[in-house]
Amino acid sequence: MHTKTIAQLSEGIRDKKFSCVELTQHYLQRIEKSDLNAFITVTDELAMAQSRAADVQIAQGNHQLLTGIPYAHKDIFCTRGVKTSAGSKMLDNFIAPYDATVSHKLNQQNTVMLGKVNMDEFAMGSSTESSYYGKTLNPWNTNKVPGGSSGGSAAAVAAGLSCFATGTDTGGSIRQPASLCGITGLKPTYGRVSRYGMIAYGSSLDQAGPMNKTAQDCAIVLNAMAGFDEKDSTSSEQSVPDYTENLNDSIKGLTVGLPKEFFAEGLDDVVATQVMEAVKQYEAMGAQVKEISLPNSKFAIPTYYIVAPCECSSNLSRMDGVRFGHRCNEPKDLEDLYLRSRTEGFGSEVKRRIMIGTYALSAGYYDAYYLKAQKTRHLISDDFKQAFKTVDVIMGPVSPTTAWDLGSIKDPVSMYLADIYTLSANLAGLPAMSIPAGFSQNLPVGLQLIGNYWSESKLLNIAHQLQLQTDWHQQTPQER
Amino acid sequence: MIDNTQLKQIAHLAKLSITDAQLDDTAADLNNILKLAEQLSSVNTDAITPMAYPLHMTQRLRADKVTEKDQSELFQSIAPQTDKHHYLIPTVIE
Numbered sequence: 001m002h003t004k005t006i007a008q009l010s011e012g013i014r015d016k017k018f019s020c021v022e023l024t025q026h027y028l029q030r031i032e033k034s035d036l037n038a039f040i041t042v043t044d045e046l047a048m049a050q051s052r053a054a055d056v057q058i059a060q061g062n063h064q065l066l067t068g069i070p071y072a073h074k075d076i077f078c079t080r081g082v083k084t085s086a087g088s089k090m091l092d093n094f095i096a097p098y099d100a101t102v103s104h105k106l107n108q109q110n111t112v113m114l115g116k117v118n119m120d121e122f123a124m125g126s127s128t129e130s131s132y133y134g135k136t137l138n139p140w141n142t143n144k145v146p147g148g149s150s151g152g153s154a155a156a157v158a159a160g161l162s163c164f165a166t167g168t169d170t171g172g173s174i175r176q177p178a179s180l181c182g183i184t185g186l187k188p189t190y191g192r193v194s195r196y197g198m199i200a201y202g203s204s205l206d207q208a209g210p211m212n213k214t215a216q217d218c219a220i221v222l223n224a225m226a227g228f229d230e231k232d233s234t235s236s237e238q239s240v241p242d243y244t245e246n247l248n249d250s251i252k253g254l255t256v257g258l259p260k261e262f263f264a265e266g267l268d269d270v271v272a273t274q275v276m277e278a279v280k281q282y283e284a285m286g287a288q289v290k291e292i293s294l295p296n297s298k299f300a301i302p303t304y305y306i307v308a309p310c311e312c313s314s315n316l317s318r319m320d321g322v323r324f325g326h327r328c329n330e331p332k333d334l335e336d337l338y339l340r341s342r343t344e345g346f347g348s349e350v351k352r353r354i355m356i357g358t359y360a361l362s363a364g365y366y367d368a369y370y371l372k373a374q375k376t377r378h379l380i381s382d383d384f385k386q387a388f389k390t391v392d393v394i395m396g397p398v399s400p401t402t403a404w405d406l407g408s409i410k411d412p413v414s415m416y417l418a419d420i421y422t423l424s425a426n427l428a429g430l431p432a433m434s435i436p437a438g439f440s441q442n443l444p445v446g447l448q449l450i451g452n453y454w455s456e457s458k459l460l461n462i463a464h465q466l467q468l469q470t471d472w473h474q475q476t477p478q479e480r
Numbered sequence: 481m482i483d484n485t486q487l488k489q490i491a492h493l494a495k496l497s498i499t500d501a502q503l504d505d506t507a508a509d510l511n512n513i514l515k516l517a518e519q520l521s522s523v524n525t526d527a528i529t530p531m532a533y534p535l536h537m538t539q540r541l542r543a544d545k546v547t548e549k550d551q552s553e554l555f556q557s558i559a560p561q562t563d564k565h566h567y568l569i570p571t572v573i574e
Contacts, residue, residue, distance in 0.1 A: 097554045190534045204533045302517045322567050327560035333570050338495040358494040372520050374530030413512045429534020
């Protein structure tokens with residue numbers, strides 16, 4: 001059952017081959033046996049209650065595609081009555097008093113939440129090694145990282161511990177772990193999915209999206225997640241199409257842009273070969289491929305690593321030990337309360353980003369760092385506007401390498417360099433996907449698709465068409 | 481470049497404490513990130529407007545009406561210390 005897609009499981013439930021309860025029990029047993037550390041909290045009692053409720057719904061004739069489908073929820077989404085830690089000691093005792101809009105929308109579909117999955121602390125990282133709850137292992141090779149920050153989500157889907165997962169992507173946190181674990185992940189256009197109740201890291205960059213086995217499944221889950229939310233002032237009022245409707249459209253005549261900057265020095269040869277293999281498949285399906293340039297994309301790393309820390313230093317100031325979260329023992333005064341609660345509660349990468357942000361926003365440095373980065377962000381965004389005048393979609397690698405050894409990247413800046421191909425889409429606010437494009441030494445390689453604003457349907461169509469022609473997305477890691 | 485005196489000031493502003501033993505390594509890490517950011521100084525941004533936000537939307541306003549019911553008891557149930565609907569902190573004024 002755990003290798004099946006949403007559509008296949010839904011059909012099985014509808015045809016009474018298995019019940020939602022049986023399906024949930026199957027996944028819970030797999031989670032219990034797993035040693036990947038993908039989950040922070042397994043909500044087995046809740047999952048069983050939700051699966052029983054789903055069976056009742058089905059018995060009453062209320063069957064929808066997602067009814068009774070078990071999923072893993074990134075521990076960044078508030079879930080009423082369930083611990084929501086964001087991978088941090090700071091929120092280890094935080095039982096969310098309300099549901100994030102994404103949690104609420106998935107509940108409305110009668111899905112089954114198996115638990116909350118691991119992530120880099122406050123989504124700050126590219127390997128899921130910075131979690132307070134320990135690192136998650138890559139199911140393809142347990143000596144390797146699963147990517148991050150949504151590493152628990154990607155590992156859970158790849159290892160068949162959940163049918164699908166939610167993720168969030170501030171600088172590549174859906175696409176990069178999807179690439180490193182060989183699954184399909186979509187970061188929608190900024191504003192497409194509500195950020196209400198999603199613990200904020202970089203508010204002008206954060207966006208939630210689905211992480212699945214296939215593009216078709218991504219479309220089904222995005223249908224449930226997307227939409228205007230009056231509780232999020234940055235949520236878009238743009239109408240939501242049915243993302244499954246255009247999956248089967250022909251892509252003959254599609255114009256694909258390959259940015260020369262994405263295939264330059266630093267890209268692993270094998271990754272480049274696999275990515276080009278996938279591009280050739282598109283050519284064989286009738287797509288036209290042309291080289292393009294995104295000249296300012298080389299400034300994405302410095303731009304992002306100023307903008308995001310500035311926003312995080314502001315967002316994380318709410319973690320003060322007063323209203324929720326970690327409070328130090330016996331504070332002697334208010335200053336001591338703030339200092340010790342925050343110093344004890346945050347891990348080193350989070351502290352580093354808070355301090356960089358604090359510095360870059362402080363008097364005398366604001367113009368040189370934050371304002372400058374906001375201007376280069378504009379240039380990066382304009383490059384895409386220019387590119388989309390002549391191409392329908394941009395393709396390239398997601399990550400410069402396949403999954404690397406756990407613990408092998410210790411220097412923060414070296415870790416940041418791994419985000420080179422994913423950051424630009426966040427800075428511009430564009431939708432982007434990672435889809436499986438083969439393997440190198442039994443480790444998955446992802447192909448990145450970047451589309452114009454609100455082109456999620458088109459991206460899903462393009463991804464689905466490749467998945468009709470190839471079986472890279474159907475490969476699963478060896479059972480352990 | 482950030483020196484140890486500046487680092488202490490940044491930590492103070494960020495409400496994080498930093499031990500003397502951590503100063504050198506932390507300053508080195510932060511300076512490496514700033515070195516990365518220095519790359520931006522080579523970009524001509526004279527006529528470029530800053531981009532704070534990816535979509536060119538105007539801030540949406542809503543009618544000034546109460547839309548949420550009072551849930552202060554629920555929200556305060558997860559606070560470290562409360563008393564009579566107030567959050568408690570160490571005494572500030574004797």
